Amino acid sequence: MSATAETVEQVHSISGEKYKYGFVTDIAADKAPKGLSEDIVRFISAKKGEPEWLLDWRLKAYRRWLEMPEPQWSKVQFPPIDYQQYHYYSAPKSDDDRPKSLDEVDPELLATYEKLGIPIKEQEVLAGVAVDYVFDSVSVATTFKKKLEEVGVIFCPISEALERCPDLVRKYLGTVVPVADNKHACLNSAVFTDGSFVYIPPGVRCPMELSTYFRINEMNTGQFERTLIVADKGSYVSYLEGCTAPMRDENQLHAAVVELVALDDAEIKYSTVQNWYPGDEDGKGGIYNFVTKRGACRGKNSKISWTQVETGSAITWKYPSCILQGDNSVGEFYSIAITNNAQQADTGTKMIHLGKNTTSRIISKGISAGKSDQTYRGLVKISPKAEGARNYTQCDSLLIGDKCGAHTVPYIESKNKNAIVEHEATTSTISEVQLFYLRQRGIPEEAAVALVVNGFCREVMQQLPMEFAVEAQKLVGISLEGSVG
Amino acid sequence: MLEIKDLHAAVDGKEILKGVNLTVNPGEVHAIMGPNGSGKSTLSYVLAGRDGYEVTGGRIIYEGEDLTDLDPEERAAKGIFLAFQYPVEIPGVPNSTFLNEAVNAVRRYRGEDELDKIQFVKMLRAKTKELNMSDEMLKRAVNVGFSGGEKKRNEVLQMAVLEPKLAILDETDSGLDIDALKIVSEGVNALRSPERSTLVITHYQRLLDYIVPDKVHVLAQGRIQKTGGKELALELEEKGYADFVGEEAA
Numbered sequence: 001m002s003a004t005a006e007t008v009e010q011v012h013s014i015s016g017e018k019y020k021y022g023f024v025t026d027i028a029a030d031k032a033p034k035g036l037s038e039d040i041v042r043f044i045s046a047k048k049g050e051p052e053w054l055l056d057w058r059l060k061a062y063r064r065w066l067e068m069p070e071p072q073w074s075k076v077q078f079p080p081i082d083y084q085q086y087h088y089y090s091a092p093k094s095d096d097d098r099p100k101s102l103d104e105v106d107p108e109l110l111a112t113y114e115k116l117g118i119p120i121k122e123q124e125v126l127a128g129v130a131v132d133y134v135f136d137s138v139s140v141a142t143t144f145k146k147k148l149e150e151v152g153v154i155f156c157p158i159s160e161a162l163e164r165c166p167d168l169v170r171k172y173l174g175t176v177v178p179v180a181d182n183k184h185a186c187l188n189s190a191v192f193t194d195g196s197f198v199y200i201p202p203g204v205r206c207p208m209e210l211s212t213y214f215r216i217n218e219m220n221t222g223q224f225e226r227t228l229i230v231a232d233k234g235s236y237v238s239y240l241e242g243c244t245a246p247m248r249d250e251n252q253l254h255a256a257v258v259e260l261v262a263l264d265d266a267e268i269k270y271s272t273v274q275n276w277y278p279g280d281e282d283g284k285g286g287i288y289n290f291v292t293k294r295g296a297c298r299g300k301n302s303k304i305s306w307t308q309v310e311t312g313s314a315i316t317w318k319y320p321s322c323i324l325q326g327d328n329s330v331g332e333f334y335s336i337a338i339t340n341n342a343q344q345a346d347t348g349t350k351m352i353h354l355g356k357n358t359t360s361r362i363i364s365k366g367i368s369a370g371k372s373d374q375t376y377r378g379l380v381k382i383s384p385k386a387e388g389a390r391n392y393t394q395c396d397s398l399l400i401g402d403k404c405g406a407h408t409v410p411y412i413e414s415k416n417k418n419a420i421v422e423h424e425a426t427t428s429t430i431s432e433v434q435l436f437y438l439r440q441r442g443i444p445e446e447a448a449v450a451l452v453v454n455g456f457c458r459e460v461m462q463q464l465p466m467e468f469a470v471e472a473q474k475l476v477g478i479s480l481e482g483s484v485g
Numbered sequence: 486m487l488e489i490k491d492l493h494a495a496v497d498g499k500e501i502l503k504g505v506n507l508t509v510n511p512g513e514v515h516a517i518m519g520p521n522g523s524g525k526s527t528l529s530y531v532l533a534g535r536d537g538y539e540v541t542g543g544r545i546i547y548e549g550e551d552l553t554d555l556d557p558e559e560r561a562a563k564g565i566f567l568a569f570q571y572p573v574e575i576p577g578v579p580n581s582t583f584l585n586e587a588v589n590a591v592r593r594y595r596g597e598d599e600l601d602k603i604q605f606v607k608m609l610r611a612k613t614k615e616l617n618m619s620d621e622m623l624k625r626a627v628n629v630g631f632s633g634g635e636k637k638r639n640e641v642l643q644m645a646v647l648e649p650k651l652a653i654l655d656e657t658d659s660g661l662d663i664d665a666l667k668i669v670s671e672g673v674n675a676l677r678s679p680e681r682s683t684l685v686i687t688h689y690q691r692l693l694d695y696i697v698p699d700k701v702h703v704l705a706q707g708r709i710q711k712t713g714g715k716e717l718a719l720e721l722e723e724k725g726y727a728d729f730v731g732e733e734a735a
Contacts, residue, residue, distance in 0.1 A: 436535050437573035441583070441643060442561035442591035451586060455577030455626065 032089035038062060041190050044089045048159050051166065057174065061189030064180040071182055074346040075375040075407060076315050078288065086253060088191045088224070144208060153206055153237075154199040158226055161197035168199055172230050176259035176296045176323070184255040184317070185292040192226035192257065200235035200266070209465055211240040225256040231266035233299065238269040240468060254313075255290045264299030264326065269307070271464055273472055275479075276312035281370075283342035286314025293320035294350075297329035297358075305332035306349070307463045309472045311479040314343060319377065321350035324358035324386075331360040334460040336472075338453075338479045339372035339404070348377040348409075353386040353419070362393040365457045367476075368404035369483035375407040380421055382414040389416060395425040398456050400449065400483050450477030486511045486548065486682045487651055493542035494531045500541065501527040503707035509651070512679040516693055516718060517686045519704035520726040525686045526570065528704065529655040532684075533567040534560050547651065561587075562594035566649030568640040570656040575627035580639065581609060583627045584646050591647065612645045616672050634665030641672035652676070653684045658692040670695030690722040705729035 032043050041062045045055040070080075102110060148155055154165060161169050179189045200206050231237055241258075254276070260268050270293075279286025289312075295304035306320040316339075322331030333349035351360035360380065368374045380391045397406035408425050430452050438448035453476050454461065461469050487509040494502040501524045509515050519525050530538045532545065534557040545552045552560060575583065588608075589599040600608065613620055618638060628636050637657055644652055654673065658666055673696050677683070685696055693701070693715060701717040703710045703726070710729045711717065 431573075432536065434573050434575060436533075436557060437569065438575070438583075438587075439557040440533050440535075440561055440567050440569075441587040441647065442558050442594065443586050444558045444590060445556075447586065447590065451578055451583070452575060455575055458577035 032087055034087055035084040036062075036086070036088055036191070040088050044191055044193065047089060050159075050162060053170065054162065057179065058190050061179040061186050062191075065183065065186040065190055068180065068183045068186055071184070071317075074317055074377070075373065076317060076344040076346045078315055078344075081253060081288070083187075086223075089193060147207055151204050151207060152201040153204060154197065155210055156197055158192075158195045158197040158228060161199075161228075165199065168230065169197060169228065172228055172259070172261050174259075176261060176294045177257050177292050181292060184290040185257050188224050188226060188255045188257040188292070192224045195226035195228075195256070196239075197227075198229040198237060198239065200231045200237045202233040202235060202263075204232075204235045206235070206237040209238045209240055223254045223256075225254075227256070227258040228261075229259070229268055229270070230261045231263065231268050231302075233263045234265040235263075236267045236269075238465065239271070240465060241270070241272045242274045252285075253288050253290070256292070258291070258293040258320075260293075260295030260304055262295065262297050262299060262302035262304050262326075262329075265301045266299060267303040267305075268295060269305045270295070270320075271468060272306075272308040272310075273464075273468060273475070274308070274310050274312055274316075275475060277314075278312050278341065278343050279314040281341045283314040283344075286343070287312065288315045289313040289318065290315075291318040293318065294323065295321070295331070296323045297326050297331060297355075299329070300326040300355070301328045302326050303330040303332070305330075305334070305463070307332075307334040307460065308336070308347075309460075309464070309475070310335070310337040310345060310347060311475055313345075316343075316345040316347055318345075318347045319349055321352070321379075322360060323352045323354065324360065324389075325354045326358075327355040328357045329355055330358070333360075333362045333364070334463045335364045336367070336457045336460045336476075337365070337374060337376075338367045338476065339369065339374045340479055340483050341370040341372060343370075343372040344374070345372075346375045346377055348375075348379075350379040351381070351391060353380075353382045353389040353391070355386060357388040358386055359390045360392075362391070362395070363459055364393075364395045365460055366395075366397045366406055367400065367453055367456065367480070368397070368406045369400035369480055371403040373405040373407075375409060377409045377411075379411040379413070380423075381412075382416045382419040382421065384415045386416050387418060389419040391419075391421045393421075393423045395423070396456065397425075397427045398453065399427065399429045400453075400480065446481060447477065449480055449483065453477075453480060486513075487684075488546040489543070490546070491543035492528075492531070492540065492545060494527060495539050495541050496527060496537060501707055502531065504543065505704070505707070505709055507702065507709060509682045509684065511650075511682055512677075513700065514677070514683045514685060514696065514698045516696075516698040516701045516715075517684060517704050517709075518688070518690075518701060518718060518721055520730060521688075523705045523726075524707045525704055526655055529567055529653045529684075529686055532560075532653055533557055533565060558590065559594070561647070562591045564648075564650035566644050566647055566652045568637075568644060568652065568654045568657055570659055572628045572631075572636040572640055574629045576629050578627050579624055580627050581606075581623040584609065584623075584643065587643070588646060609646065612642065615675065616642060616645055617668075618642060633660040634662070634668070637661060637665065637669045638672065641669055641676075645672070645676055650680060651682050651684070653686065654696075655686045656688060657685070658687055658689060666692065667695060690718045693718045703729055 032040050041058050045058055177185050180186050198210060229239060262268050276287040276289060297304050304322050310316055320333060324331050331351050337345050337347050339345050349362055362378060364376050366374045366376055376395050382389045395408050399406055406427060410423050412421050414421055434452055435448050439445060454473050464472055489505050489507040492502050492505040517525055534555060540553050585605050592599050657669060698715050700712060701715060702712045705726060
C-alpha cells in the first residue's frame with residue numbers, strides 16, 4: 001500500500017463511525033496519520049489500551065495546548081513549527097524495515113561508533129539493526145530485572161506501569177510538570193508515546209545504575225517520551241538517560257517530559273548524555289529538542305541532582321529544575337553544553353527554594369564553536385519562607401573561534417533577607433599559546449582542543465558515573481571536530 | 486643534528502631573524518645569548534613551528550630533513566622539545582593526563598605501541614624519582630597555581646618524559662631564584678647525553694655556570710654576531726652587548 005493510500009485509509013478508519021463507540025481493539029495501523037487532533041489523541045490512548053482517566057488527562061492537555069502560545073522568551077530561532085506535518089504515533093519498526101546488518105548502516109555513523117569505542121553488539125542496537133538480542137542483552141537484562149525485583153524496585157515502560165501499578169502512576173503523573181506547564185510539555189502530555197517508570201520503595205538503595213541501555217527493546221519510544229521516577233522515603237537511585245552515540249531518528253521534533261519525585265530523605269541522581277543529530281553544517285535536518293525536566297524534593301532532607309552533557313540537536317531548549325519543598329532539601333545542576341556549526345542551545349536550570357535551609361548548586365559549562373549560539377538561562381528563586389536558603393551558581397563559557405556566541409542570563413528572585421545567593425561567571429577562549437604548548441608536546445591540534453575543553457568541563461565530568469564519563473570525554477573531542485584550523 | 490642556514494623569519498610581516506647560521510652536533514650544548522629583542526625567543530618559536538612565525542628565507546635542517554613545512558606536533562614527535570619561558574596553564578587537566586596524552590601521541594606518530602596506564606605510571610614514577618620531584622605535582626592541573634620554580638621544574642619533567650633529541654631551553658632561568666636555578670639546572674644536566682643536543686637561550690651568564698655549554702653564540706639584530714667557547718659568556722657578562730648593538734637598534 002502506498003503511503004498516501006495508507007494515510008487515507010487510516011483517516012477514514014479513525015474518523016469513521018466505529019471510533020465513537022470505543023474504537024479500542026482492532027486497529028491494525030502501525031502509524032497514525034499525519035497531524036494532531038482530538039481523534040489522534042484518542043487513537044494513541046486506544047492503541048495503548050489506556051484507562052479512561054488517562055485519556056481524559058490527555059484530552060485536557062490537548063485542549064490546553066491548542067490555546068497556549070509558543071514560548072517566545074528563549075534566544076533560539078527557528079521557523080514556526082507546523083504541528084500538522086508530524087505523525088504522532090508509530091508502532092516500533094518491524095524487522096523487515098530495519099537494516100539487516102551493519103553493512104547497511106551509514107558508514108559515517110559507524111565511524112563515530114568506532115571512535116567512541118562502542119562494542120559491535122551495541123552498535124547494532126544503536127543503529128537499529130534487526131538482530132536477535134536474546135543471547136546478549138536480554139539475558140543480561142533478565143539478571144538485572146531479577147535483582148531489581150528482589151528489592152522491590154519497579155523499572156519498566158510507563159505503559160507497562162499503568163497495568164502493574166496504576167495507582168502509583170496516577171498519584172504522581174503530572175504532579176511535578178503540570179499538564180499546562182508550557183506548550184511543549186503540554187503537547188507531550190497529550191500525545192506521549194512511552195518512556196520509563198521507576199519506583200524505589202522506602203529505604204531501598206537501588207542496587208545498580210538504571211540505564212535505558214537495559215531496555216533495548218523499548219528504545220524506539222518515539223519523540224514524545226515521558227519519564228516518571230519516584231523515590232520513596234529514604235531511598236536512593238541513579239538513573240542514566242541517553243547515550244553518547246549519535247541517535248538515529250527520523251523525528252525532528254522531540255518534546256520529552258521527565259518528572260522526579262523525592263520523598264523524605266530520598267535521593268535521585270539523574271544523568272543525561274544527549275547526542276541527537278545536530279543537522280548538517282547549517283543545522284538542516286537536525287533535531288529540535290524541547291524538553292521539560294523537573295524534580296520535586298518533596299520530603300525533608302531529600303536531594304535531586306541533575307547532570308547533563310548536551311552535544312547534539314540542532315536546537316536545545318531545556319532547563320532541568322528542582323523544586324526544593326522539603327526542609328533541608330538539596331538541588332544540584334551540573335551541565336556541559338557543547339554547540340558547534342549552526343547549533344543553538346538555550347539551557348540552564350531553575351532552583352525554587354520553598355523549604356527552610358534548602359541549598360542548591362549550579363555548575364554550568366558552555367562551549368561554543370563554529371557559528372553556534374548558546375545561552376545559559378537560570379532562575380534562582382527564594383520564597384519568603386525559605387529561611388536559611390543558600391545557592392551557589394557558577395557559569396563558565398568557553399568560546400572557540402570568533403563566529404560563535406555565548407550568553408549568560410541569570411535571574412535571581414530572593415524574597416528572604418537571610419538567603420545567601422552567589423553567582424560567578426566567566427567567559428574565556430582557548431588561547432593560541434595553549435594550543436601551541438600542547439602541540440609542542442606532540443598532541444595534535446584537535447586532540448589539544450579536546451584536552452583543553454575536557455579540562456574546562458572537569459568539575460561536571462566528575463559528577464558522571466564512571467563508564468559514562470569515559471565515553472563523554474571522547475564525545476567532547478568528536479563534537480568539536482573541525483572547529484579549529 | 487641541527488643545521489640552520491641563512492634563516493630569515495618574520496612576525497606580523499616584520500623581519501626578526503635576518504640570516505641566522507648555526508650548526509649543532511649530537512651531544513653538544515650551545516648557548517645563545519643576546520640582548521632583549523635580538524630574536525632569541527623568535528628563533529626558538531621558529532624551530533618549534535609556532536603559527537605566525539613565518540620562515541621567509543633559508544632552511545632548518547634537522548637530522549637531514551627540512552622542518553619548514555612540519556606542524557609543531559610533528560616536530561615534537563621527531564624529537565624537538567621547547568622548554569617555555571612562560572609555561573602555559575591548562576586548567577582542569579591533570580599533569581599526568583597531559584603527559585600521558587603527549588607520550589602516546591608521540592608514540593602513535595612514530596608507529597610505536599601506546600603505553601597502557603600501568604606502563605605509563607611506572608615510567609612516570611621512575612622519572613620523578615630520577616629528578617627528585619614529588620608525585621603530588623602530577624595530580625595538579627598543568628601549571629595552574631604553580632610557583633615560578635615549579636613551572637620550570639615541570640618543563641624539565643616533561644623533557645625527561647618525552648626524551649627529546651633536541652632540547653631548546655628558552656630563558657629557563659628567568660624568574661628563578663638561585664636555589665630554583667640550581668635544581669632546574671641539575672635536572673637539565675641529568676638529561677645530558679651523547680645523543681641529545683641542547684640549545685640554551687639566555688640573557689645572563691649565571692645559568693651557564695650550571696649548564697656548561699660547548700659553544701656560546703651572540704644573537705643580536707637577527708643574526709649570530711659572534712661564536713666562541715664558554716669563556717665568551719664571561720666576557721659578555723663583563724662588557725655587555727654594546728659591541729653588538731649597532732646604530733640600527735640604538
